Amino acid sequence: MRSIPLSVAVVSFLAISVSAIADPTSTNLASAAPASTSPASANPAPVNPASTGVDPMAGYYGNTAISTGGMAEVHIQYNADHTFVMNVPAFALRFKGTWALNGSNLCFTYDVTPPGVTNPDCGPIVPHKVGDTWTENADDGQRKLTLVAGIQ
Secondary structure (H helix, E strand, C coil): CCCCHHHHHHHHHHHHHHHCCCCCCCCCCCCCCCCCCCCCHHHCCCCCCHHHHCCCCCCCCCCEEEECCCCCCCEECCCCCCEEEEEEHCCCCCEEEEEEEEEEEEEEECCCCCCCCCCCCEEEECCCCCCCCCEECCCCEEEEEECCCCCC
């Protein structure tokens, strides 16, 4: 097993978490390609909130997106006040920032930018609801993402 510097590990699992709602055309670091396994949201498409009048982030508020597999588990919470908190329990890391909708993209701006992550970091919006599970490919392997109820 090869040793990976912490900054590289952070970039790998943060990139996948930030792109947790990105579609296959995402340009995020992880080159994510999500495939939903939730029957209700099979292959959801990116949305443009300006054209639909629907808040694509509504399912995330007050809940936690948990990303597993790869280097470490990551928990991310999106708040209705346009802030987010990302926790990496295995490394006792916590990142905070703000998010904004930009057309059909969701952009994250970190208070302190993790190494190797662009700031802001943008990708297409794909809505999810509590109970949805999907997978994405990342530099550190395939990751499973689940949107769970509450802050965890």
